[in-house]
Amino acid sequence: MAFISTEGLTIGYKLSKGAEKLVMQDMNLQLEGGGLTCLLGLNGTGKSTLLRTLCGILPPLRGKVLVEGRPIGTYTKAELARIIGIVLTDKTSAGGITIRELVSMGRYPFTDFFGRLGSKDEDIVTEAMKAVGIYHKAAEYVSRVSDGERQKAFIAKALAQECRTIILDEPTAFLDIKSRIEVMDLLLDLAHSQGKAILLSTHDLEAAVRSADNLWIQDSEQGAMICGAPSALAATGAFGRIFGKKAESMVMEALESR
Amino acid sequence: MASRKKHNSTLTYVAIGIILLVMFAANIFYGSVKIPFREVLTILFGNGSDRASWNYIVLETRLPQAVTALLSGAALAISGLMLQTLFKNPLAGPSILGVSDGANLGVALVMIYFTATSYLATIVAAFIGAAVVLAIIILFARKVNNNVMLLIIGIMVGYVASSVISILNYHATSDKVHQYVMWGMGDFSNVSTDKLPWFASFSIAGLILSLLLTKPLNALLLGEEYASNLGVNIRTVRLLILVCTGILTATVTAFCGPISFIGLAVPHIARLLLGSSNHKSLIPVTIFAGAVTALLCNFVTLLGNASSPLPLNAVTSIIGAPIIIYVIMNRQNIQYFN
Numbered sequence: 001m002a003f004i005s006t007e008g009l010t011i012g013y014k015l016s017k018g019a020e021k022l023v024m025q026d027m028n029l030q031l032e033g034g035g036l037t038c039l040l041g042l043n044g045t046g047k048s049t050l051l052r053t054l055c056g057i058l059p060p061l062r063g064k065v066l067v068e069g070r071p072i073g074t075y076t077k078a079e080l081a082r083i084i085g086i087v088l089t090d091k092t093s094a095g096g097i098t099i100r101e102l103v104s105m106g107r108y109p110f111t112d113f114f115g116r117l118g119s120k121d122e123d124i125v126t127e128a129m130k131a132v133g134i135y136h137k138a139a140e141y142v143s144r145v146s147d148g149e150r151q152k153a154f155i156a157k158a159l160a161q162e163c164r165t166i167i168l169d170e171p172t173a174f175l176d177i178k179s180r181i182e183v184m185d186l187l188l189d190l191a192h193s194q195g196k197a198i199l200l201s202t203h204d205l206e207a208a209v210r211s212a213d214n215l216w217i218q219d220s221e222q223g224a225m226i227c228g229a230p231s232a233l234a235a236t237g238a239f240g241r242i243f244g245k246k247a248e249s250m251v252m253e254a255l256e257s258r
Numbered sequence: 259m260a261s262r263k264k265h266n267s268t269l270t271y272v273a274i275g276i277i278l279l280v281m282f283a284a285n286i287f288y289g290s291v292k293i294p295f296r297e298v299l300t301i302l303f304g305n306g307s308d309r310a311s312w313n314y315i316v317l318e319t320r321l322p323q324a325v326t327a328l329l330s331g332a333a334l335a336i337s338g339l340m341l342q343t344l345f346k347n348p349l350a351g352p353s354i355l356g357v358s359d360g361a362n363l364g365v366a367l368v369m370i371y372f373t374a375t376s377y378l379a380t381i382v383a384a385f386i387g388a389a390v391v392l393a394i395i396i397l398f399a400r401k402v403n404n405n406v407m408l409l410i411i412g413i414m415v416g417y418v419a420s421s422v423i424s425i426l427n428y429h430a431t432s433d434k435v436h437q438y439v440m441w442g443m444g445d446f447s448n449v450s451t452d453k454l455p456w457f458a459s460f461s462i463a464g465l466i467l468s469l470l471l472t473k474p475l476n477a478l479l480l481g482e483e484y485a486s487n488l489g490v491n492i493r494t495v496r497l498l499i500l501v502c503t504g505i506l507t508a509t510v511t512a513f514c515g516p517i518s519f520i521g522l523a524v525p526h527i528a529r530l531l532l533g534s535s536n537h538k539s540l541i542p543v544t545i546f547a548g549a550v551t552a553l554l555c556n557f558v559t560l561l562g563n564a565s566s567p568l569p570l571n572a573v574t575s576i577i578g579a580p581i582i583i584y585v586i587m588n589r590q591n592i593q594y595f596n
Contacts, residue, residue, distance in 0.1 A: 075320060097535055
């Protein structure tokens with residue numbers, strides 16, 4: 001069974017007086033466990049809207065989002081917090097807490113009223129930091145680490161949340177090339193070794209083609225989502241049609257280096 | 259490393275606790291009327307001095323004034339902290355949401371327009387004014403999802419309230435204007451012993467509510483979407499924070515007048531002292547630091563001429579403004595809001 005799936009999902013925003021701004025229509029998507037899925041698309045095609053709808057921050061306009069087979073609306077917030085973890089690019093004001101405290105936030109759905117961590121929680125937080133390679137910075141302030149380290153800390157937060165699904169909105173967008181590769185490798189490894197379903201949006205076509213098990217590409221001309229393994233999509237000529245000839249030859253090179 | 263940090267925050271608690279006791283004592287033992295140290299002690303232990311006036315001064319003036327300053331400082335500081343966290347803005351404070359402007363308007367109305375002079379009328383008017391503004395903000399909070407927009411709405415409501423006050427002032431007699439201006443200077447000595455229980459119960463209730471919000475406040479440091487993903491019900495938490503800061507600000511403004519800068523500056527002092535924005539330790543330290551700051555400001559006002567103490571709001575601003583400038587200039591320090 002897919003970790004997250006959609007049936008005839010239409011996403012967008014409700015405007016005033018009952019009007020709606022449709023972003024994408026009638027999607028049937030399947031997000032499987034144990035794999036890395038990359039969501040690609042041009043700017044303004046609604047990648048963030050889709051991710052926020054899939055993790056329950058935005059309500060779908062029409063259709064269904066099923067989380068592990070059940071409609072997302074039937075979960076309480078606290079239940080959902082243990083199933084889907086998110087990593088965003090939003091500005092935070094967490095500069096004055098340590099990396100350990102940040103990662104500990106992942107235990108929020110599991111701790112008591114005052115958020116006290118038990119020894120089991122502490123162990124999970126430590127393990128999460130080790131898994132992403134940020135443990136040596138545990139006592140450092142969030143505002144004093146590099147962008148790459150901060151991104152890894154947020155991924156560790158999602159790991160500490162012990163969610164089977166992790167959704168990331170452009171996790172590599174503001175990173176230098178070294179951190180970008182590290183983060184992608186890390187996510188791929190987490191998907192394969194821990195059997196998690198990992199979905200991320202990115203503009204980095206090359207990295208997506210090289211690493212992802214599955215691609216979701218927004219075809220804005222046809223208003224549809226094209227899904228499949230990178231090599232299978234390449235065979236249909238989808239890359240050239242959506243991103244242009246140059247991008248297609250780039251994809252071919254990246255596929256060869258897999 | 260972790261244990262060192264823990265040690266540091268314990269040290270901070272102890273140090274600030276001692277300073278609080280010292281400041282409280284300073285406010286009790288020092289005043290415009292010179293009373294010997296021993297006599298004050300005797301009076302405090304309930305044995306009464308031979309001079310009835312000294313008994314009155316210590317028990318009916320200095321003691322309630324010190325308790326009022328302590329609670330007001332804590333209340334304003336914690337309001338500022340919660341609003342700064344909620345709006346992710348280091349310059350947010352109780353006065354910025356328009357809540358204290360609402361209280362001001364209420365008082366201006368009764369003082370200038372209805373020319374009421376009763377003390378009770380002032381308090382009720384301040385409460386109503388603050389409550390109306392708070393209701394407007396909460397109404398918008400249910401519609402507007404974006405906190406920055408909400409902050410701007412708060413500032414605009416505050417502007418409207420201030421404008422109405424200027425209109426009232428413009429058409430008022432100079433006596434009335436003077437009376438209103440004096441109220442606007444802020445004063446911790448307004449709360450007499452019989453009113454103190456009311457003042458104390460409202461402010462302590464607000465302080466307890468703020469302590470109960472520790473966990474969601476920490477989650478809000480990551481922003482609303484992260485907090486929501488962690489299971490926080492954003493609308494409920496936002497409402498609770500607004501109600502809590504509303505109660506605290508309205509209480510203090512109603513009883514003591516609009517006291518500026520403590521709400522804005524003290525959370526920054528607390529962060530500097532503690533080196534952390536984790537609310538688990540930041541909330542208690544902010545409460546203590548607020549109490550100390552208000553007691554210090556009240557003490558400084560007593561240093562003025564015996565017949566006319568310094569205006570409280572002048573003192574809070576003189577102490578508060580340099581702190582804000584220091585926070586802005588001190589960029590190599592921890593950037594709490596990044």
